Amino acid sequence: MILSVTLNPAVDHIVFVDGLKPHDTNRVKVMQTDAGGKGINLSRIAVELGAKSLATGLLGGGPGAFVRHVLDRENVPHQFIETAGETRTNMNVESGDGPPTTFNAKGPMIQPEEWLAFLALHADLCIGADWVACGGSLPPGVPTDAFRSLGQIARANKAKFLLDADGEPMLLGMESGPDLIKPNRKEAERLLGHPLEGEDALRSACEELNEKQRAAGSPNPITIISLGKEGAVMLAESELFVGRSPVVEAQSTIGSGDSLLGGFLAGLQSAQSYATSLKQGLASGAATAVTDGTHIGKKEVILKLLGEASVERLGAEG
Numbered sequence: 041m042i043l044s045v046t047l048n049p050a051v052d053h054i055v056f057v058d059g060l061k062p063h064d065t066n067r068v069k070v071m072q073t074d075a076g077g078k079g080i081n082l083s084r085i086a087v088e089l090g091a092k093s094l095a096t097g098l099l100g101g102g103p104g105a106f107v108r109h110v111l112d113r114e115n116v117p118h119q120f121i122e123t124a125g126e127t128r129t130n131m132n133v134e135s136g137d138g139p140p141t142t143f144n145a146k147g148p149m150i151q152p153e154e155w156l157a158f159l160a161l162h163a164d165l166c167i168g169a170d171w172v173a174c175g176g177s178l179p180p181g182v183p184t185d186a187f188r189s190l191g192q193i194a195r196a197n198k199a200k201f202l203l204d205a206d207g208e209p210m211l212l213g214m215e216s217g218p219d220l221i222k223p224n225r226k227e228a229e230r231l232l233g234h235p236l237e238g239e240d241a242l243r244s245a246c247e248e249l250n251e252k253q254r255a256a257g258s259p260n261p262i263t264i265i266s267l268g269k270e271g272a273v274m275l276a277e278s279e280l281f282v283g284r285s286p287v288v289e290a291q292s293t294i295g296s297g298d299s300l301l302g303g304f305l306a307g308l309q310s311a312q313s314y315a316t317s318l319k320q321g322l323a324s325g326a327a328t329a330v331t332d333g334t335h336i337g338k339k340e341v342i343l344k345l346l347g348e349a350s351v352e353r354l355g356a357e358g
Contacts, residue, residue, distance in 0.1 A: 042086050042305050043169040043199070044079030045162065045190060046097035048147040048179040050130045051106050052076035054292055060135035072292075074335065075110035076130060078175035078204055081295045084336050085302025085324050087116045091309045093302075094118065096165055098158060098179065100148055101126030119165065121158045125149050128179070134292050139268075147179030155182055162190060166197040171220075171305055174213070175204030175298075184208055191216030195257075204301060206230065217257030221249060222264040222301055236265075239273070239282070243354075246275035264304070264318070266297050269329075271322055271349075276314040279353060285322045286348035290329040295336050300325040303342065315351045322349040 056070045079095060086093040095116055099107055100123035107127060111118045125148025133141040166172055172194035174187050183189070187209050194201045195216065203210065203218040206227050214221070214231075228245050229236050236245050246263045253261035262276040269290065271283040303324030307317025323345040327337025 041169050042083065042091060042093040042171045042173060042309065043165050043194075044083040044086075044093060044095045044097075045172065045174040046077035046079035046095065046176055047158075047174075047182055047186065048128065048177045049075070049077035049080055049097055049099060049104075049107055050128045050145070050147075051103040052130050052132055052294060054132045054134060054140075054294060056134045056136075056292075058135070059137055060133055060141055066133075073106075074295075075107040076295070077107070078298045078301075079173055080107065080111070080116075081298035081328075081336055082173050082175075082302040082305070083116050083118075084111070084114055085299045085328070086306045086309075087114065088337070088339050089303060089306040089320070089324070089342065090339075091306035094165065096120055096158075096161065098123050098150060098154065099127050100124060103127035103129055119161065121154055121161060123148055123150060123154050125151075125179075132292075132294055140292065140294060144177070147177070150179050150181035152181070159189070159193070163193050163197070166194050166199050169194070169197070169199040170309065171202055172199045173202040173204070173301065173305065175202075177205075178209050185212040187213030188216045191218055201258075202301065202305070204297075214252055215256055217261075218253055219258050219260070220262040220264070221253065222266055222297070223249070224266045224268070224297060228265050242267075242273045243275075243280055246273055246280065250275045262314070264300075266300055266325075268293065268296075272300065272318065274314070274318055279314075281315055281318060281351050281353055283318045283322050283351045284349065286326040286345040288326045288330050288345070291331060293329050296325040296328045299328040299337050303337075315353055319349045319351045320346060322351075 104127040128145035304321035
């Protein structure tokens, strides 16, 4: 079972416009609304592909009820702690001329008793989990070292730990020895403190990050650096892989990176190889990119795009 943890979920409003004009009137073509959050999207894709997954985290108010509704509609099992504060609402503007412009709220203030209640729930849910996937931002009131604590609990229960975050929460979470991390290029640059230009630099970055995971206690770490429409680079069991995403006409890239991880873990859960699992992850990310923003990728689209993704094994690192 894949347990996904989303501490700062959201309701995402996605606005489509023809070019974003700052300080001027922008005419909205379409506006869509969906549940958001790295772990939530991961679980939705995993379940769509037939894997067992349960979503957990913190939800509150009307937006929290909407997130639950989306998960129920897609038959994704979930168990959240109800918070007094209302789950945040984000705004994303798709202008058609580059990545979306996002306006992300900081989230509700989490009370100490709510955080302690979640830690207890997390410990219970980790029992029997194969993978525990944590990621995204932290709402106010949650300790900065939250991912380190959650990773330690996961590992104490013999579950593998996936971490997909940024900044100080990611750095502290790395101290728990995650078994899988998936920064994008910019996040990997922040983790390592230097730019990553060219494929050779990306491969070296995978090796550096892999070694950080190993030094923190992960025996067989996996590092994936996602590159958007260009694909991803992966280091797993000392072997390097370069993945190419299917070429699609993207409608909204929101949730594509989370979908990559959902497809990848679903592949591992069904005993697929690392290469085949990454290929499924890339197809999942592309399938989400072609949706209108109210859904994530669907199985029939993922399977159709699977043949258009490619993964090249480059051999042992070094």
